[in-house]
Amino acid sequence: MRDRAGPAGAAVTVPEPAEYDFDVLVVGAGPAGSAAALEVARAGYTVALLERGPFAGSKNVYGGVVYGRVLDELIPDWSERMPVQRWVTRRQTMVLDGERSFTVDFRSQNWGREPYNGATTHRAEFDHWLAGRAEAEGATLVTSTVVTALLRTGAGRVVGVRTDRPDGDLTARVVIACDGVNSFLAKQAGLHTGLEAAHTTLGVKETLALPRATIEERFGVHGSDGVDIEILGGTGEIPGGAFVYTNRETVAVGLVLGLEGLSAAGRRPEDLLTELKEHPSVRPLVRGGEVVEYSAHLIPEGGYRSMPTLVGDGILVAGDAAAMCLAAGIWLEGVNFALGSGMYAGRAAAEAVRTGDSRRLAGYRTLLEDSFVLGDHRKLRDAPGLVLSDRMQRRYPGLICDLAEGMFTVDNPRPKPGLRRLLRRAIRRHRLRRRDLARDTLTALRTFG
Template sequence: MTEPMFDVVVVGAGPAGCAAALEAARAGRSVALVERGPYPGAKNVYGGVVYGRVLDELVPRWWELMPVQRWVTRRSTMLMTGTQALTVDFRTEDWGRPPYNGATAFRADLDGWLASLAQDAGAVLVPSTVATGLLRDARGRVTGVSTDRPDGDLTAGVVIACDGVNSFLAKEAGLFRPEPGGRHLTLGVKETLALPRETIEERFALTGRDGLDLEILGCTRGIPGGGFLYTNLDSVSIGVVLGLPGLASAKVRPEELLTDLKAHPAIAPLVRGGRLTEYAAHLIPEGGYDSMPELVGDGILVAGDAAAMCLAAGIWLEGVNFALGAGMYAGRAAAAAVASGDTSATGLAGYRRLLEDSFVLADHRKLRRAPGLVFSERVQRQYPGLVCDVVQGMFQVDNPRPKPGLRRLLTRAARDRRVRLRHLLSDTLTGLRSFG
């Protein structure tokens, strides 16, 4: 039997792949990190919030090294209709000092930094290379990947698939359940608008490296999804995330919805004068725990977006941290399996146990009902207007009429927005069970 070229081949040099390669290389394994772009981050268009505390296990004092734009010290959630907007705004000085909470970052910078850590640990970066399929032995166990390189295939004891949403390798391995019509996929579209640093700090009430993460509900014409606005050093990232089935049935272009968002009275003053420097679109797996594939097969592990590890739970919108955690545990499990001489699904089962014992699967399991609630018809179409109407009624002064009281305002808003109070109560209870 021919010895494999590498102990571990990791496909995809995003956060999951880089963390996997770093952990496996540090364990003394020979590692190839395969990236289809000319360099890590070349094909990643993400510009959002990265929660870095998972790096405590990988990179001591990571906050001194990680390339960030701003540290998020202000977290806002906005509900809007065409003419209204209600914002819950939270800020804290605690998030503006080590070990920080979240940061805005560009993936081109972040992925390059993470890949350099893996290379420093001994991993071999293989750029401009597409993994075109899986190699298998006579028993069907995965033994590497075929590539589009002139010098051919890469053989390995374990393949870690971190090749992104709709993972081709996970599907070929038979780990994905058939998913009709992209039911658990969303399309994110984003613009990066350049603004002077002093303008950003004045408009968003920020100083130094402080930053804002603004999440928006009610800006997608009822299509399941939402909007976002993040501050970078001298630009803002603004966009919408849209459920694919709803977008297809609405017969509207995503850039139209983004244009609507930028023109909204609550948003237009924040982005006025911004110069477009980038437009990007990307598929996102937002089905949560119940949409995940099998994570372990004979000779193969799946992590990151390839494993649908994106948490879309309304008040929690996270992905990179789950990718980093899953990649770290995948690299750890792969190294242990190679060392034991058993890279079958049984030998790799430690990966699942590591995930179960960590936030990666614990959070997804706890919040498994949340995507269904957040993307439901009532939450998307009716509740933003209901809440805005109630708040408008509370603050509106109609003297000489007496104040109507909260119960009357709620009843009137529910009638006007065609919300049945029993449905509101039911969804409230579901929310308490999901987030409690």
């Protein structure tokens, strides 16, 4: 490292390095960063993984499931080594409206054995484990280090980063930015103008301690089996969603709230979370739980159309920094896309180092396009607009619950009304236009079909 003074928060112009400190620098030891560092080290090149926290995972919060198929490729024996809380064998999609709910409940014991579908895990434990795997392959993990700027040559090529350490500059042939939502490194490289509020949500979560036996009785599971519940509604009509999932001896409950809607409503997220926990369909699951953690995190939910440029001269962008979070209503996934994008960024960087040709970094985009990472995002590019729309958030939960209530209400001696009559009644009650309903149905079929 060499000490060069320069303004924090702006890219710093430096001469072309005569030699480099590392082949690759990865900024951020979340799932994307650790996957990238692991791949570079596995290829036999020198790589430093820079993390601002005291250990990998110390600053991360998490509200979902890690899915295994990308890990099959990255770490083939992951299921034997990963710090798993529970294997998800039961998956629910719940719609809330007032004091009502409609739930689709699916369970499969196939998910509770090899090859496993997904698992709940604590991010502090998971990230620490993943960074440790990168270290075991030869990566250098540097913690408690804040990256303050990119280093660029006069021609504009990224050749390293400046840190807050006294001897604070590190040089490398490639920098991989995995520095999270609203990546300032991507901005400094001219790849990102910043996320719009309309494309960003705030995730808030409470982790509630409950006895293991209580969790298993309430959620209808046993042993290492777990439950993941994704919720539409329950957000005080603010665009977003909610979730509940099980760990061994805790239950996580949280909300995902659109920033624009949250600001316009003037509501506090913790108050909305309290209301969610009091809903008749949620309260029996979480009552008596002791809050052991409260956390909040910005989430990039604009999808495919809000992604920054992913490849620059000497730099790649992955994970949340690349807005790779799939918020599609049925799915709310982020960690598997972070792992995939980091893995492919590491491979592209290693290829560029191997050949000495920085143009090979463009292969990163090709790898992403040929994989689930951009394949899923491209296919579901219309999902964020549909899921966070006013009708989906304010009208359709009531319509769905009206239909279910009408179908299951026994109103003898009157004859049963039939689905078409119930649908017409619900459309009128919720002031929906049939053409909007038809358009949204077609969009959903085109997106999810």
